[in-house]
Structures are given as C-alpha cells and as structure tokens.
Amino acid sequence: MGSGGVVKQVRSGLATRLAALREHAPGTREGSDPEELHQMRVSVRRMRAMLQSARPFLDRERSEPLRAELGWLGRALGPVRDLDVLLEHLREEAADLPEQEAAARLLAGLDAEYAHARGDLLAALDSDRYRELLARLEAATEGLPAAKSESDGGEKALRDLVLRQFRKLREDVDALDADPPDERLHALRIRGKKVRYTAELAEPALGKPVRRLIKAAKNFQDVLGEHQDACVAEQRLRELAGGSDAEAAFVAGRLVEREELRKADRRARWPEAWAKLAEEAQQLRGGSR
Incomplete structure (x- = not known):
C-alpha cells in the first residue's frame, strides 16, 4: 500500500x-x-x-x-454543545441544594444564551x-x-502518522513545569485528541496495537476534558454570580467549590493517564525510540 x-x-x-x-x-x-x-x-x-x-x-x-x-x-x-454539557452538569450539581429557586435564577442567563x-x-x-x-x-x-510527490506508504506510513502526532504531544508534556496552568493542560487535551483521531484513521490497517493506544488516548482525553469542563464551569459561575442577587450568588459560590475539587482531582489523575498512553505509543513504535 x-x-x-x-x-x-x-x-x-x-x-x-x-x-x-x-x-x-x-x-x-x-x-x-x-x-x-x-x-x-x-x-x-x-x-x-x-x-x-x-x-x-x-x-x-x-x-x-x-x-x-x-x-x-x-x-x-x-x-450549543458546550452549553449542553455545562447546563446538564450544573443542574445535576445544583439538584441537591435547598436553594432551588435561586439556582434556577442563577442559570437563567445560560438558558438565554443557549436559545441564541x-x-x-x-x-x-x-x-x-x-x-x-x-x-x-x-x-x-x-x-x-493524493499529493503529487508520493512518500513511503503502507502500514509504516500510517504508523508514522500516529507517532508523529504522539511526538508533538510528548514534546508538550516534556515542556511542562510541576504545576502547569490550566490552559496548558487544555492544550494537552487537544493534542491527545489529535493522537486518538489519527490512530482511529490507522486502526483498520494496524489493528490491536492501535486499538490499545486509542483506548489510552481516550482516557487521557477524558481526564483532561473533565478538568477543562471544571475550569469553564468555575469561570462561568463566577460570571453569573457577578450579576445575580445575593442568594443566587451564594449558590454560585457553593458550586464553584465543587468545581475546584473536580479540578484538583483531575490534575492529580492526568499523569497516570499520560504514562499509560506513552506506554502504548512505545509498544506501537516497536520498542525503539
């Protein structure tokens, strides 16, 4: 091929x-x-x-x-998709709070944004x-x-496509400090998604090794995706609180506390997800650098 x-x-x-x-x-x-x-x-x-x-x-x-x-x-x-995710999550989080009317007032602005x-x-x-x-x-x-100048093809070409995307991700991970800012973790998620989607392109030809990598990439993407969702939810809650009455702002504060905990949990978990993805990429590479 x-x-x-x-x-x-x-x-x-x-x-x-x-x-x-x-x-x-x-x-x-x-x-x-x-x-x-x-x-x-x-x-x-x-x-x-x-x-x-x-x-x-x-x-x-x-x-x-x-x-x-x-x-x-x-x-x-x-x-619309981002608001679907945000509203569903915040409604679930607010469901056990006693201030239901205040929670509804707090989220009303997002409902209007969603309609637009x-x-x-x-x-x-x-x-x-x-x-x-x-x-x-x-x-x-x-x-x-196809491109007019053809490159090396076959399974090697598909494997190289996947590993090229993984190398970009690894470079970004290696460049992080011990406590990276939220936006750097979000960038890693985007890189990880590209690795996964490229692997899905190659999967019909490369089979089981790529399927394992896809699974690991999905977990990596999910952990960092939940971190990013928490970042977005926290930011939007703070914005909503600024234009709300005192009771709704109190509800926003309680929900912000939960998002901070979610962020901390996902920050603690992403290195393990990264290690598994790196292991699967090494297996795909065939044991050589």
Missing part, C-alpha cells in the same frame, strides 16, 4: 464520518437529545483530524479548503454553505487526490 493507500484510508474514513454526520443532523436540528449534536460534532472533528494528519499524502489545494470548511461547521456546532446559540446553529445548517460542504465531502469520499 503506497501513499495512495493512506489516501484510500482517508476517503473511507470521510465516508464513515459523513454518514454519521448526516445520520445525526436531523436530531441536531430537532434539539431534544443532546447526544445527536455531540455525535455530529465528533464526526466533524474526526474528519478535520484525518485531513490534518494525512496532509503529507494529500493534495493540499483540495484538502486544506475542505478542512477549513469543516472548521467553520465545527464552530457553528460548538457553542441554537438560532445560530440552525441558520448554519440551513445555509447554502452547509449544503455545499456536504457535496464537497461526498466528492472527497471518492476523489480526494
């Missing part, structure tokens, strides 16, 4: 994710099940990651504009730009061209 084989994997992956995007689009429009939007957004992110990771093998005049348009769609989906974001999302899905993107993705599943 030459570089054309890598491109074939990308085309296949795009076809799978495009089918998922279309499957979940009606539910995203309807809006009653947040999982529909989540799956649609994941499909967009995975397609973008495939195109980025396989850039050395692709005709960039075709692949990069497509990746940019997927970025536009991801940004259209993101605010939903309007923007629906406008994007109703746009000519979205329909044109679907058509371009459909064409790419069959005719996305």
Whole structure:
C-alpha cells in the first residue's frame, strides 16, 4: 500500500464520518437529545483530524479548503454543545441544594444564551454553505487526490502518522513545569485528541496495537476534558454570580467549590493517564525510540 493507500484510508474514513454526520443532523436540528449534536460534532472533528494528519499524502489545494470548511461547521456546532454539557452538569450539581429557586435564577442567563446559540446553529445548517460542504465531502469520499510527490506508504506510513502526532504531544508534556496552568493542560487535551483521531484513521490497517493506544488516548482525553469542563464551569459561575442577587450568588459560590475539587482531582489523575498512553505509543513504535 503506497501513499495512495493512506489516501484510500482517508476517503473511507470521510465516508464513515459523513454518514454519521448526516445520520445525526436531523436530531441536531430537532434539539431534544443532546447526544445527536455531540455525535455530529465528533464526526466533524474526526474528519478535520484525518485531513490534518494525512496532509503529507494529500493534495493540499483540495484538502486544506475542505478542512477549513469543516472548521467553520465545527464552530457553528460548538457553542450549543458546550452549553449542553455545562447546563446538564450544573443542574445535576445544583439538584441537591435547598436553594432551588435561586439556582434556577442563577442559570437563567445560560438558558438565554443557549436559545441564541441554537438560532445560530440552525441558520448554519440551513445555509447554502452547509449544503455545499456536504457535496464537497461526498466528492472527497471518492476523489480526494493524493499529493503529487508520493512518500513511503503502507502500514509504516500510517504508523508514522500516529507517532508523529504522539511526538508533538510528548514534546508538550516534556515542556511542562510541576504545576502547569490550566490552559496548558487544555492544550494537552487537544493534542491527545489529535493522537486518538489519527490512530482511529490507522486502526483498520494496524489493528490491536492501535486499538490499545486509542483506548489510552481516550482516557487521557477524558481526564483532561473533565478538568477543562471544571475550569469553564468555575469561570462561568463566577460570571453569573457577578450579576445575580445575593442568594443566587451564594449558590454560585457553593458550586464553584465543587468545581475546584473536580479540578484538583483531575490534575492529580492526568499523569497516570499520560504514562499509560506513552506506554502504548512505545509498544506501537516497536520498542525503539
């Protein structure tokens, strides 16, 4: 399998994710099940990651504009999904508090923000730009061209794609100090997600070693994702408290305390998740550096 084989994997992956995007689009429009939007957004992110990771093998005049348009769609989906996650979590956390009316007042601002974001999302899905993107993705599943200068291909090429993404992550981890700021941990999560999505592209060809790495990358991503969710929740609660009455601000303070505990727990856990991911990457590398 030459570089054309890598491109074939990308085309296949795009076809799978495009089918998922279309499957979940009606539910995203309807809006009653947040999982529909989540799956649609994941499909967009995975397609973008495939195109980025396989850039050395692709005709960039075709692949990069497509990746940019997927970025536009991801940004259209993101605010609603982020608010879905935030509101669900905060409502669960507030459910055992006695100040239920104050909690409802506190979160009312997020409800209004959510309604506005939903309007923007629906406008994007109703746009000519979205329909044109679907058509371009459909064409790419069959005719996305390879780069004119072909590189080494086969399983080695796919393994190298995964390990290249992992090396970028390892460099970022190695550059951290003992107590990294929140934004650096968030950047690690994004890097880890790229490792995972690139591994998923390679999984059909590389099999079990990559499946183990995918599992470890997912755990790494999840731990740091929960840390980031806690950071965002804490920040938004502080913002909401600033414009709230005294009782609602008190509720915000209690919820902030819980987010601080969640952050501390995930900070303590992420090095272990990283060590497991590094171990699996070493196995994929075949025991050599």
